[in-house]
Amino acid sequence: MNNKEKLENAIKNCWDDNESNEFNIDNPVVRLHEPTFNADEIIAFTNQMLTTRVTMGEKVKEFEKKYCNKYSYGHGVSNNSGSSANLLMLSVLTSKLTKDNLKKGDEIILPALTWSTTVWPVIQMGLVPVYVDCDLNTFNMDSNKIEDAISEKTRAIFSVPIYGNPCEMDDILSICKKHNLMLIEDCCESMGAKFKDKYVGSFGRIASFSFYYSHHITTLEGGICVTNDHDLAEMMRIVRAHGWVRQVENREKWTNLYKDFDPKFLFVNDGYNLRITEPQAAMGLLQIDKIDGFIKSRQNNAKKYFAELESLSDFFSFQITTKNAENTHFGFPMILKNDDFFTRNEICEFLNKNGIETRPIIAGNLARQPANDLFEHRVSGKLNNSDHIMDNGFSVGVHQSLSGDAINYVTGKIKEFISLRVK
Ligand SMILES: Cc1ncc(COP(=O)(O)O)c(C=O)c1O
The missing domain is CATH 3.90.1150.10 (Aspartate Aminotransferase, domain 1)
Known part of the structure; x- marks a missing residue:
């Protein structure tokens, strides 16, 4: 047995040594969540560490592609949490480099019943959240109450399928069309959910998902933004990593504009560091196979x-x-x-x-x-x-x-x- 096989066996054995989380009526414990990963993911994570290729690279790209292929999303830009995914979406949508960008003071309609980091990035980008009540049956923002919330300043609806339950998308899309509003989706709780056979996350201009530990699948912490708009995806790749063009698909678009700069150190927008890592992507690749x-x-x-x-x-x-x-x-x-x-x-x-x-x-x-x-x-x-x-x-x-x-x-x-x- 070579060292790698020995290591993998050791991980499997250690995993098996873990205290069982199977339900036991003599000592009943029913948790809100149990891990979606097992020794397979720990091995994939560890093997990736051993390659020493740990910062965002090819595995992350493979992971994004696989997630998008699974749900037929055009482009995926992964990052380090669902909250970061929301921040990234709002940040890119307010960038001066984005066509029809949202501007400071614009109002965004969203549900009052949601998670904090649906709302905070809206505020952080200088936008104004407008809270709408939920429906008592579906728990989602009541689409019959959305039109009352629209003012001259309203630019977008941020819809959130709550607890895995898709919103009434026909209603929301027709309101968006009638009032010329952009649709943004926070799908952090609703991976794989469908409205009329179409996956949540494919109705709006851009959408977010979370891979936090307690969600449908996990990369420990993690998230992804999906869109069919290639320019938006490229902007997200820039904002995710320092405002830098290093990780865009079409770097020449930018380097040709700014020929005097070192193409590897060209900054065209403000940005953050919201990157996910290669070991996380390695485990995420296995998790995708288990989603269904x-x-x-x-x-x-x-x-x-x-x-x-x-x-x-x-x-x-x-x-x-x-x-x-x-x-x-x-x-x-x-x-x-x-x-x-x-x-x-x-x-x-x-x-x-x-x-x-x-x-x-x-x-x-x-x-x-x-x-x-x-x-x-x-x-x-x-x-x-x-x-x-x-x-x-x-x-x-x-x-x-x-x-x-x-x-x-x-x-x-x-x-x-x-x-x-x-x-
Ligand atoms: C609706 C919603 N948006 C955003 C998030 C944030 O995701 P994360 O915990 O990965 O930051 C959550 C978390 O559960 C959520 O429920």
Whole structure:
């Protein structure tokens, strides 16, 4: 056996030595998430380290290509998180080098119920977020409320499919068309989800995804922006790496414009360092092969939860998948309808005591978070549904490794709690 084989075997053995995360009724633990990677990815990561080619290069390009091929996206520009992907999109869309660029003070319509870093990059680019309430069934921004939010300053809609559930894209696209608005998609929770057989991320000018540890697949931290616009993709390659032209596909376009500069050290825009690394891309390449299986498991798990909990609809409402859409279930959310018998915190405490992890629904109503007071923003209408979900919602894990026994345990504990509280 050569050293490489010995190393790979050692990694496999160490992985097998890990404490099992299989559900055990004698010591029940049901986490919100379990890793999507195993010894295969650790070996790929380690082997990439051993090549010493670690900073962004050919593996990253291969990873971007494979992700785009899988979902028929035109161009992919990966980076170091879903938050960075949002920052990169907004940064490029506001660049003076981008055609029809967004300008300081322009308003961007987005859902109040979302994650913080949907909103912060909007603010960071000098744009003004306009919060719209969500629909209580789908949890997505209510498309019937979008037109009321439009002002003379509105330039774009930032749509966010929440918890794997696609937005009503026909409505959103027709509003964009009618009012000449750009569509930007934050798909960080919704990899592989479809509306009318078209994948989320392919409806707008540009879209983001996250490969954070608890998402559908992971590169530990990581994200990607996708677009069919080659110029935007090239701009993202520039902004991702220092404002530098080094990693664009068509470097001559820029070096011919600025012949007096060293072509390797030409900066044409402001920028960041948002790069992902080669070992992460090496593990990501393996993860892409596993996405379909992971998504199937999440969908089957959500079905099992529904089947077991449907009878509790006097107490809870559940996320309803958008019509003509396929949901890829980021978590299993439940909203307590009222606190006549118990509160959200009481049931969560009971579940937590019994080894079942719970969490709030994303960041709740972002317009209520203290950070929001520091910045210019606008609220369109009332945000009652987002408040209701923030105050009464929680979710449990629906991840790829959840067993039928674990789901039965969770649903059994929910029913037990109700029988204790409702006489
Ligand atoms: C809607 C949404 N946008 C952006 C992000 C940020 O992704 P990341 O955690 O990879 O930075 C998340 C994270 O879960 C998210 O849910």
